[in-house]
Amino acid sequence: MSKNQMQAVSEKFWKLLEPIHSKAEGFCRRLAGNRDDGDDLYQEAILAALAKFGTLRDESAFKAWFYRIVVNGHKNHRRLPWWRRVIEQIGQGDNDIGDHQSHDPSEKYAARRYLEIALSALKSNERALIVLYELEGWPVADLAELFGSPDGTIKARLSRARQKMRKALIPLVPQDEKNKRREDGYELPESSATAE
């Protein structure tokens, strides 16, 4: 491929990325757990996508194709040798999901900690599924296309992932709240409902 052709392909790639840039970057930050790692993941994904851009036949499927590269990149990163993961964890502070600008740090910080603990109980694919469905608002049909699985399988995976997240949060349920539930009887709060 000549230099001009390579330049043209690169331009085309960046043009296709532009409309999904903001969402994709946000997804990477949420998937990685913090802004810095998310930005690294995003840039690595772009690098990998640029190298593989020639294999993309249908440009209309660019979004799903790019998100698949992001998910695979995240999966590969989590497969790093244990010593490299440890080194990276030492280097980073507390995970902070998307590093949002917060107005009320105490309550929101606690909520984010809970979310990060819940998400850390998931495998890479499950984490991507939950982030895309619960936080990015992707419909099940789009997730089915992205992961190459039927709708039913995606719903089952979502359910299993939620169950895992719940289990991870059980030790964090305040003790007095548990006792209160036993004494006063359970009353489901409205916020406990999750979208399905």
Next chain:
Amino acid sequence: MNCRKVRRLLNDKNSINNLDLIRHLKACPSCAREASASELLASALHQELKAQPSPETPLNIVRAKVEAMSKQKLSRENTIMSHLILGFNRRPRLLAGFGLALMVFLFVTLVPFPYTRTVGYAVSFEKIGNIGGFAPEQLSNVLGAMGYNDIKVTLNGGDFKIAGLPTRQAAREAALAFQKLTGITAEPIISQVTQRVSGSLFAQVAEKQRKIEIDAAGMSNAEIENAIMQKLAEAGYQAKVSVTTDASGERRVSLEMSRQAGDSLQQEQITIKNLGNGPDSDKIGIPLPIQVKVETEGKTDAEIIQEVKDKLAAEGITNPEVTVTVGPDGKKRVEVKVQKEEHR
């Protein structure tokens, strides 16, 4: 309603007003804890959705960073080391396999473990009965004269045992000496004397290596053959040795040897090279054997010496030192010493 169904329903927002579910949660503390965790999770997700996202990085900045990364990656990939690191990073299982294989190799070769080592040989003759006036000291003296000083001879009833023999060949010789001295024809039983020792595989291999050094300077092929055979026999090997000299003056030793009778023969080709420092130092500086026949009957020593010198000169050997001596048997011996040439 059972707990399993409740836990499934906790994922479903439509079950929020399910009376059966609420009733179960009142009664079951375990499911109630899960419901609380579910509430925590929903709250955390809600907060996350409400939170203002951090500002996005402009695409042109991302592009500049990616292009810089791409250039850096290209330059990094050009070194052999980076190829190796990249290859191993892509195949972590291969790296783990290499590491494991290396560890196993080091463990097997360097970590000592117990093994059995042959430290000597013993010869025994069982139920040989009365051997007359034979005293064990006689055999000790004979074997001592043969160079085996640390042997132990025991006579226990009808059994006779010679221990402390260094090699199998020594054991054979001792058995033969015993048979000659006593006149008995019983078959000797040669057994190995083993010792349990601790050592690494590396140490075992090093111990089993045998080095035979022979100074071949001035020796004929037959003499070299004998010297090699003698040294191998001392080490307990039976060997057939054949030494030949090729046209370039290089000697080749062909060796067929076995550890003991019945072993499969191992054949080895050995090349002897001179260790000198001259330009042709890898060639042996010894001329091919030259046969010179001189009739000594009725000739004086001086005449014999002169005739030998003349015949050697005809073969190209100058300035030989020839001496004639008379042996105890009255036969004349002619000794010829030739200066080794520096360059041939």
